[in-house]
Amino acid sequence: MKRILVLMVFLLAALSLAGCNSSSSSSSSSDPTTQVRVLHASPDAPAVNILAGGSPVLEGVDYKDGSGYLTVPAGSLEVAVDGLLPGGATLTVIGPLDIDLEAGTQYTVVAFGEVTEIKPLLITVDRVTVGAGETRIQVLHAAPNAPEVDVYLLPPDTNTVPEGVAPVGTFEAEGVLGPVNVQAGSYQIIVTLADDADTIVFDSGTVDLPGGADLLVVAVQNTAAGDAPISLVVMDGEGSTEILDKNSPANVRVVHASADAPNVDVVANDVVTLVNDLAFPEFTAYLAPAPDTYNIKVGPTGNAVGNPVIEADLTLEAGQSYTVIAVGTLAEIEPLVLVDNRRRIATEARVRIVHASTLAGNVDIFVTDAADTDLTTVDPVFSDVPFKAETGYVSLAAGTYFVTVTPVGEPETAAIGPVELELEAGGLYGAIARDPLPPETDLGLILLDDLAEPI
Incomplete structure (x- = not known):
């Protein structure tokens, strides 16, 4: 928390200086204000530092991380993005560029595209107070490898797009829909190929749109487990959260690293054989079970349930990948569970x-x-x-x-x-x-x- 406060002070100082140099005012204390936030949406780029006025204001921002708004004086601001390279070196990948910040406007700076073609997208919206019974939504297509798509906002538990229902809009990468105000409540966001309502490429499941919320929903390239080409990053002014496709599995692979243990089977809930006849020192490809908590038994091939050498409950989260390693001698064998990135x-x-x-x-x-x-x-x-x-x-x-x-x-x-x-x-x-x-x-x-x- 202390580091974040220090970084905010740096940004406010940089923006205050920019406001002093602006022709619109000679005093930053009397300037009207604006709001700025950032999102890392480059799927193969490293973590980045965000610089304002030449000073770092956010450090180590990783893919799909979005900041909250900072309220700052209106005026001109120099912004740059530095990629973090191995060994501690940095490389400026965006900017420095000057952004004219107008009073009463909210700005989102998005690092977009694969790293060889990375560039900034500047998304603007009027700064307003959203009514208690409404949600304001703006949608950005920031998945560089995803095609043109239709976006639907439907009632919950809708598994297909009803015949005759029109999309909220159609857009391709870099496109923006809205902002629009909708009644607060529960919805389902379905994304299909453009002009092809039967081909669903993303289904959010039920999502809640709270009253008074002002949301930027960004479609980004999916890097989690599952076949969906995109996930959604929702920016609410205070930070960001990710929504995965409702059918996203977990991914898990198994490594046999116990030298004196026999070949083994891995069985879930006494019924489903996940792995058959795995020998030391082999490992499996990633499996794709549904997210859940499973009782796992590991034992000799053909008798894992009757004579397990490992029995443990394993919780697998949607979109997450895991490596489960059988470690130790046979007398002390145990699972070592690693979360993979x-x-x-x-x-x-x-x-x-x-x-x-x-x-x-x-x-x-x-x-x-x-x-x-x-x-x-x-x-x-x-x-x-x-x-x-x-x-x-x-x-x-x-x-x-x-x-x-x-x-x-x-x-x-x-x-x-x-x-x-x-x-x-x-x-x-x-x-x-x-x-x-x-x-x-x-x-x-x-x-x-x-x-x-x-x-």
């Missing part, structure tokens, strides 16, 4: 390493650009990593890297590696440190994502 970023490779070796003890992880690097002369990227810990997603520039895992404080003793990795921008790379595959005696890696195919 599968968004690909065009300016970086993203790497995640998991420690699942029962024999290695705590380890140091080195990432170098040469196989023969003297590890005694460099610091590990991650130090003293315990069993079952993971690095999170690490951003690296495209290139060739060598990963070496050593006992803590023993850089001259490689427990794993050096393992050569060729990383490409936009790539996802996962590796799990594992115990030896019998009859081998060396520790190894289970390679995931772009490094290996599932079974």
